[in-house]
Amino acid sequence: MGAGREVSISLDGVRDKNVMQLKKLNVALFPVRYNDKYYADALASGEFTKLAYYSDICVGSIACRLEKKENGAVRVYIMTLGVLAPYRGLGIGTRLLNHVLDLSSKQNISEIYLHVQTNNEDAINFYKKFGFEITETIQNYYTNITPPDCYVVTKFISPQTKK
Amino acid sequence: MGASLPPKEANLFKLIVKSYETKQYKKGLKAADAILKKFPDHGETLSMKGLTLNCMDRKSEAYELVRLGLKNDLKSHVCWHVYGLLYRSDREYREAIKCYRNALRIDPDNIEILRDLSLLQAQMRDLTGFVETRQQLLTLKPNHRMNWIGFAVAHHLNSNASKAVDILEAYEGTLEDDYPPDNERCEHGEMILYKVSLLEESGSFDRALEELRKKESKMVDKLAYKEQEVSLLVQLGRLEEAAELYRALLAMNPDNYRCLGLSSEDGHHSSNESDELDALYKSLAQHYSWSSAVKRIPLDFLQGNKFREAADNYVRPLLTKGVPSLFSDLSPLYDHPGKADILEQLVLELENSIRSSGRYPGREEKEPPSTLMWILFFLAQHYDRRRQYDLALSKIDEAIEHTPTVIDLYSVKSRILKHAGDLAAAAALADEARCMDLADRYINSECVKRMLQADQVVLAEKTAVLFTKDGDQHNNLHDMQCICYIKLYDTPPKSATEEDDEMSKLLPAQKKKLRQKQRKLEARAKKEAEVKNEESNTGAASKSGKRHVKPVDPDPHGEKLLQVEDPLLEATKYLKLLQKHSPNSLETHLLSFELNMRKQKILLALQAVKKLLELDAENPDTHRCLIRFFHKVGLMSAPVTDTEKLVWNVLEAERPSIRAAVAEMLSLLEPDRKSEAIKLVEESVNNLVPRVETEMCRVLSLLNIL
Numbered sequence: 001m002g003a004g005r006e007v008s009i010s011l012d013g014v015r016d017k018n019v020m021q022l023k024k025l026n027v028a029l030f031p032v033r034y035n036d037k038y039y040a041d042a043l044a045s046g047e048f049t050k051l052a053y054y055s056d057i058c059v060g061s062i063a064c065r066l067e068k069k070e071n072g073a074v075r076v077y078i079m080t081l082g083v084l085a086p087y088r089g090l091g092i093g094t095r096l097l098n099h100v101l102d103l104s105s106k107q108n109i110s111e112i113y114l115h116v117q118t119n120n121e122d123a124i125n126f127y128k129k130f131g132f133e134i135t136e137t138i139q140n141y142y143t144n145i146t147p148p149d150c151y152v153v154t155k156f157i158s159p160q161t162k163k
Numbered sequence: 164m165g166a167s168l169p170p171k172e173a174n175l176f177k178l179i180v181k182s183y184e185t186k187q188y189k190k191g192l193k194a195a196d197a198i199l200k201k202f203p204d205h206g207e208t209l210s211m212k213g214l215t216l217n218c219m220d221r222k223s224e225a226y227e228l229v230r231l232g233l234k235n236d237l238k239s240h241v242c243w244h245v246y247g248l249l250y251r252s253d254r255e256y257r258e259a260i261k262c263y264r265n266a267l268r269i270d271p272d273n274i275e276i277l278r279d280l281s282l283l284q285a286q287m288r289d290l291t292g293f294v295e296t297r298q299q300l301l302t303l304k305p306n307h308r309m310n311w312i313g314f315a316v317a318h319h320l321n322s323n324a325s326k327a328v329d330i331l332e333a334y335e336g337t338l339e340d341d342y343p344p345d346n347e348r349c350e351h352g353e354m355i356l357y358k359v360s361l362l363e364e365s366g367s368f369d370r371a372l373e374e375l376r377k378k379e380s381k382m383v384d385k386l387a388y389k390e391q392e393v394s395l396l397v398q399l400g401r402l403e404e405a406a407e408l409y410r411a412l413l414a415m416n417p418d419n420y421r422c423l424g425l426s427s428e429d430g431h432h433s434s435n436e437s438d439e440l441d442a443l444y445k446s447l448a449q450h451y452s453w454s455s456a457v458k459r460i461p462l463d464f465l466q467g468n469k470f471r472e473a474a475d476n477y478v479r480p481l482l483t484k485g486v487p488s489l490f491s492d493l494s495p496l497y498d499h500p501g502k503a504d505i506l507e508q509l510v511l512e513l514e515n516s517i518r519s520s521g522r523y524p525g526r527e528e529k530e531p532p533s534t535l536m537w538i539l540f541f542l543a544q545h546y547d548r549r550r551q552y553d554l555a556l557s558k559i560d561e562a563i564e565h566t567p568t569v570i571d572l573y574s575v576k577s578r579i580l581k582h583a584g585d586l587a588a589a590a591a592l593a594d595e596a597r598c599m600d601l602a603d604r605y606i607n608s609e610c611v612k613r614m615l616q617a618d619q620v621v622l623a624e625k626t627a628v629l630f631t632k633d634g635d636q637h638n639n640l641h642d643m644q645c646i647c648y649i650k651l652y653d654t655p656p657k658s659a660t661e662e663d664d665e666m667s668k669l670l671p672a673q674k675k676k677l678r679q680k681q682r683k684l685e686a687r688a689k690k691e692a693e694v695k696n697e698e699s700n701t702g703a704a705s706k707s708g709k710r711h712v713k714p715v716d717p718d719p720h721g722e723k724l725l726q727v728e729d730p731l732l733e734a735t736k737y738l739k740l741l742q743k744h745s746p747n748s749l750e751t752h753l754l755s756f757e758l759n760m761r762k763q764k765i766l767l768a769l770q771a772v773k774k775l776l777e778l779d780a781e782n783p784d785t786h787r788c789l790i791r792f793f794h795k796v797g798l799m800s801a802p803v804t805d806t807e808k809l810v811w812n813v814l815e816a817e818r819p820s821i822r823a824a825v826a827e828m829l830s831l832l833e834p835d836r837k838s839e840a841i842k843l844v845e846e847s848v849n850n851l852v853p854r855v856e857t858e859m860c861r862v863l864s865l866l867n868i869l
Contacts, residue, residue, distance in 0.1 A: 007531050016601070017600065017601040017602040018599070018600060018601075018602075020598045020599045020600075020601075021568050021599060024567045024568050024599065025567070025568060027567070028564075028567045054531075054532075054533065055484075055485060055531070055533065056485070057485065057533055057536075057566060057568065057569055058568035058569075059566065059568065084565075084566060084567075084568075086532035086533075086535070086536075086565055086566070087532050087533075087566075090532075
């Protein structure tokens with residue numbers, strides 16, 4: 001979308017001192033109230049959780065959890081990704097997702113996945129643009145919203161060839 | 164020091180002193196104990212051990228040891244000095260000064276003690292003593308620049324600027340021609356600037372200018388040099404030269420208010436002058452297109468449509484960019500008649516345009532989404548200022564819904580709620596703001612303030628302590644200069660029941676007085692804090708105290724004050740202080756009213772009422788006083804003595820000016836006398852200034868509705 005001016009978008013980490021910003025965003029963005037474990041996981045994921053600033057205003061975030069698979073490899077679970085309604089369409093979500101994709105590929109993480117409600121076509125199309133695909137359908141994943149089913153949407157990154 | 168000890172112990176003693184200075188207290192303590200093992204009565208060691216313990220939070224032991232040490236060695240300047248330092252650490256400056264003086268009696272030329280003494284003299288505003296001590300220091304060490312300047316500053320503080328100049332010149336006389344060396348050029352230049360400012364202060368503008376220009380080559384701070392020069396030229400009436408220099412200064416920094424502001428300082432201009440100024444600023448704006456000062460200043464003197472146009476141009480880019488301080492930048496304009504209305508219209512138009520098209524009126528470019536939020540933010544503050552709290556709240560709520568992550572929004576909402584009277588909600592909002600950035604001290608302090616206002620003392624203390632180091636709250640709160648709060652809340656509140664008990668022992672009248680005293684104390688504490696601030700600002704030249712710390716109020720709950728024999732007399736003293744220092748505070752005159760009503764001083768009460776009306780005629784407390792005043796006057800019996808007659812005459816003469824208020828009250832309190840009230844108003848509508856007339860009409864219409 002053409003906002004005729006150059007407005008800078010920057011990312012910043014989440015720490016104890018500013019975690020409230022993430023909470024404020026989540027209250028505005030999602031119908032779910034996240035528990036303490038969510039925030040602990042987000043803080044523990046370090047660089048994988050970021051706030052997005054639109055000319056110094058915090059307007060979006062991506063929050064991930066790092067999970068160990070049985071074989072010892074690490075995979076990334078995107079817990080939430082969202083941008084405040086007035087600031088959508090400005091490339092902020094793309095910027096956040098690309099950050100996590102780049103970081104994963106740098107750390108040789110081969111799997112990134114998330115859950116999407118089955119009727120959320122916008123989101124599904126958004127992730128498809130980045131090479132995610134539907135890998136599974138879970139019935140009755142959600143308890144309070146309809147439809148209660150979700151897709152597991154996954155992106156596999158082939159290991160970086162060493163240069 | 165430690166002279167009476169054998170070599171090994173003497174070395175240990177030096178180690179104690181060094182450890183104390185480098186804050187390695189444990190090491191110092193060990194050394195002290197080692198000496199005391201062999202010489203348990205050694206006075207200086209006992210003293211130093213005490214001083215060390217004082218730094219380790221073992222205060223009572225510290226005093227014991229220092230006093231014992233002194234007793235064992237009354238002839239030691241060390242012991243006396245240490246005793247002074249101990250007192251100083253507890254802010255007992257008068258006692259400390261006494262100790263230093265005793266030490267100096269034994270060792271008159273001890274530089275360290277002299278220096279400590281001079282600092283405390285400055286702190287206690289013993290300026291004559293301060294001058295003497297600095298002179299002594301200079302005599303002892305005349306080759307130190309610091310001592311010359313210290314002596315000059317002492318005279319300056321003691322209101323003798325010309326003497327200070329003499330001293331600095333005498334000092335310059337001791338210098339070689341090629342002075343200063345490269346590494347001291349900056350300091351030397353500052354000294355010359357100081358001297359010039361002293362000359363300026365003592366009214367010798369010619370000499371100041373001459374001196375300044377003569378030393379130009381030695382000056383490092385070229386900007387300060389030019390600013391000083393221009394100020395002298397203006398004071399000498401050499402305006403053309405000054406104007407030229409101002410332009411040069413503007414070329415250096417087009418946002419320099421000291422250069423730009425001068426012309427508009429006096430505020431009122433004829434329309435002719437303001438046209439000229441307008442043209443001037445327009446040409447300046449072309450030269451310095453990036454200067455925001457040249458765009459902001461014209462808003463002070465432009466009127467009507469020209470103001471509107473200039474304001475529009477000024478606010479648009481700042482709302483786009485998101486400048487949280489925009490409203491405080493513009494708030495002085497709200498005192499100019501009509502400008503607030505124009506600003507309101509203007510920003511509402513911007514709001515509508517953005518809502519419908521995403522653009523400013525007449526613009527092609529789309530605004531970023533944040534512009535709407537900043538507009539709402541501005542409007543919220545605008546309505547808050549105009550006391551339209553419902554509108555203010557709806558705007559700020561919408562802004563928060565639009566972008567819930569901007570902390571300033573919560574701070575402003577907190578302020579609106581405070582103004583609207585909901586102190587608890589204001590505190591809660593301030594806390595919400597605080598939680599959004601735990602690393603911001605300003606937001607933390609703001610929150611503490613709101614909690615105190617809402618009487619949440621315990622919570623406030625807990626919050627304030629988050630920003631003190633090491634959990635050592637009291638000292639740090641002092642250091643953070645939270646003077647006002649400490650004085651009020653220093654003794655932790657006893658449990659509510661205990662306090663209630665104390666209160667319940669009192670007669671109702673006494674209780675009321677006690678509360679009054681407390682309020683007075685609060686007001687006084689605030690005043691003192693203000694004076695303090697002023698002093699530390701104006702005393703920039705003072706090298707005296709790095710910190711101005713006030714001793715804690717020994718009677719924070721006013722218990723001692725309660726014992727006073729004639730409370731009204733005592734209260735009068737405080738009132739005089741308030742009237743002198745806070746003549747523009749509503750609170751002052753409210754208290755004056757209360758006091759004088761009790762003392763049956765009708766005219767003084769009237770004076771207070773008039774002041775209240777002048778300061779804030781809309782204030783509910785003002786109205787309360789007014790009603791009570793008329794009630795009182797209404798109950799007075801007909802005048803008999805000459806004094807009473809005199810009082811009546813004054814009251815009669817003053818009557819028309821506050822007649823509308825009388826009528827309003829009359830009709831509210833005694834509706835059956837409505838016709839009387841209407842008559843009262845109608846009688847006085849003639850021969851009134853327009854403002855009062857409209858007020859009359861307002862009352863009249865009100866009466867007719869009732």
